[in-house]
Amino acid sequence: MLVIRPVELGDVEDLHALALKAGKGLTSLPPDHETLAAKVQRSTESFARSKNHVDDYFLLVMVDTAASRVVGTAAVYGTTGTRQAFYAYRLMSVTHHSHSLDKQIRAEMLHLSNDYTDCAEVGTLFLDPAYRGNGHWLSRSRYLLMGQHPHRFQPYVIAEMRGWLNEEGVSPFWEAIGRQFFDMSFEEADRLCGIGSNQFITELMPKHPIYTCMLPDSAQQVLGKPHVDTVRAVELLEAEGFEYDKMIDIFDGGPILRAKVANLFSVKATAHKAATIDDELGTSPKPIYMLANSSLKSFRVVCEPAVMAGQTAAITSATAAQLNIASGDEIHLLDTGKTS
Template identity: 60%
Template sequence: MLIVRPAIAADVHDLLELAEKAGEGMTSLPQDEGALLDRIRLSCDSFDRQDKHRDDFFFLVMEDSRHNKVVGTAGVHAMTGARQAFYAYRLMSLTHHSHSLNKQVRSQLLHLTNDYTDCSEVGTLFLDPAYRGNGHWLARSRYLLMGLFAGRFAESVIAELRGWTDEQGNSPFWDAIGRHFFQMEFDEADTLCGIGSNQFITELMPKYPIYTSLLPEAAQAVIGKPADAGRRAKQLLELEGFSYDRVVDIFDAGPLMRAELSNIRSVRAIRQLSSALCADTSDDEDADDSQSLIIANPSWQQFRVICTEAQLISQHGQLIAQNGQQRLALSASALGHLGVQPGQPLAFIPEQLGA
């Protein structure tokens, strides 16, 4: 069974393999053991804390329990800009009028901004290609965590998507701007950010607005365009209610997406039940048809998520409520993977957003 859980130090070698498969450009999953261990330690410290902290980072992994191997990752930063400035380019329109020529010219500017500082940020989403088809619920496991423990996160949530690069990994946007100001290759700047060293951005980034019309056409064409591999991620974000707010990454011009936590569809769909039930013990009661659900152990210290078939236990078409307890019947195996005993609480959302 596939299980989403907090990352631990023993996962680092599997994570290195995943980082190599993700390739260059995914700064949140660096091909550096020390940097990965730092992320794991930060996540462990964050889960150990009981109160909100500006350094909180929650690193989740998807584990194939049959093979005891980590096959995917997802993460949430509780607050952007906690230790280092969070920069982005906002696209702004400017209109010039010439009365003598009776002409109006509209221009587009890239304006350096810190507008997204102090938002929560979802990211680090990557799945081993061999497990394709599970990325949707791996991504949504983050929203279960955020919805169940909303007090640990900001009201606004953002997601950065990788910008477009060619088959050789070259970024037209970087070549037009970043290369001139940082005097290094895109991969080098990307790697520095991936290992948590981005002070050079504050020191070297141009602070004045840039007219996009002065950029090569190739660079203009990729502003706000995600990498080919990131198009599905963008679709999943849009299904959740995220929207492109005309803000892009300063390196590769990948789009930044934004949503209010309370409006994220998965968060709104969360349902909590006060009692789990082992399917083997439900013979004396009627059960609705099985449903495919994303189910979480809602304990902060034992947070786990699985995606499985489950039954809502009912009587004459109504959910049973005994002393206020509604029940969801799961297999003994599913309960075990969640770390839940019969009678303990569960939380879930439908696997399909439209369900």
């Protein structure tokens, strides 16, 4: 069975193995034991707290219980920009008009912005390629967490998507802008951000607008374009209600999407019932739901059959055990559209 739960201190080695599979560009999952251990510690402290904290960070992992190993990750930051402003580029259109020539020229420019500071943020979505087909509910598990514990998250949530890289793994956007101002490779900047050393962004990033027409064509063509491996993730976000509003990452030019937590599809579509136990559920096809308990510290999500009737939802004893709930406890159900 696959179970989604909060990360634990013993998961660091599994996380490191996943980070190596993720490759470069997934800054929030660096292949560095010390950094990963710090992230795990920060997450466990966040799940243990009962009140908001500036460092709130919730890292969920998908676990294959049969193999006893972590096979996927998904995270939520309670608030962005608590230690330093959250910077991004906003793509803005400007119009220049010449009365003497009776000519109007439209141009686009990159404007450094911290408009998305003080939003919640989802990220670190990665699934072991051997488990493809489970990314949808791994992603949505974060919205179940946010919907049940809204006091721990800001009203709006953003998602930074990996930007486009060419076949050689080079970011045209970084080569056009980042390398010129940071005097380092994309890999080095990505590594520094991954281990939390991102003060250099504030210190070295150009503060004045940049006209996109001054950039090489290769860079102009990837503004707001996601990495080929991230296209599906963007589609999942858009299905939830996230929207792209011309905000892009300052490193690789990837799109940044935003939504109101209360308006997310998964939050609005979740049913809240009292659990009952019925081990005869497996005798005939039943709807499959994403099922979650109500705990924060011991949050659990599984994808299993259930039957709703009135104010109750019947699940098997095995499912109840994985969710750490008993008959009568509250259970949260999100329809997957599939049957057992």
